[in-house]
Amino acid sequence: MLSDLVPLVAIIFGIGVPLSIPIVWIALNYRKRRRLMELHHAERMAAIERGMEVPPLPLELIDGRSRRRSSLLPGLVWFFIGLAMTVGSLSIGDDLPVVWGLVPLGIGIAYLIYYAVEGRHLEARQLEMDLRERNNSRYSQGPATL
Numbered sequence: 001m002l003s004d005l006v007p008l009v010a011i012i013f014g015i016g017v018p019l020s021i022p023i024v025w026i027a028l029n030y031r032k033r034r035r036l037m038e039l040h041h042a043e044r045m046a047a048i049e050r051g052m053e054v055p056p057l058p059l060e061l062i063d064g065r066s067r068r069r070s071s072l073l074p075g076l077v078w079f080f081i082g083l084a085m086t087v088g089s090l091s092i093g094d095d096l097p098v099v100w101g102l103v104p105l106g107i108g109i110a111y112l113i114y115y116a117v118e119g120r121h122l123e124a125r126q127l128e129m130d131l132r133e134r135n136n137s138r139y140s141q142g143p144a145t146l
Contacts, residue, residue: 072111076108
């Protein structure tokens with residue numbers, strides 16, 4: 001009787017847990033963004049009541065991104081995973097082929113080359129556009145009126 005339940009429980013947990021991880025992440029991300037919007041709204045209301053300049057809405061609240069995407073971190077992660085697998089397979093012996101370590105190593109090198117060639121230019125342009133957009137919105141909005 002108990003031996004019949006073990007495969008059933010294993011299947012339920014094997015399918016249920018991986019599906020619940022993205023759902024929990026989405027719910028927590030939504031709660032965080034909602035709380036940030038509430039705090040920003042309270043800040044705007046306090047500024048309006050005091051007759052101060054209303055702060056502009058942060059771009060992070062609109063699109064949900066708090067940091068810029070960069071290819072440096074994934075490149076370093078893939079590179080060192082591939083390096084560890086390659087060195088490990090060479091030091092252990094013939095059990096694990098070296099080719100399996102070369103695949104993530106190649107992916108990491110590709111990310112790092114992209115970052116060195118194009119990624120920094122794109123990030124610098126994006127930062128410049130964000131700063132220009134924030135300055136334009138700050139000066140075009142004007143003081144708060146009641």
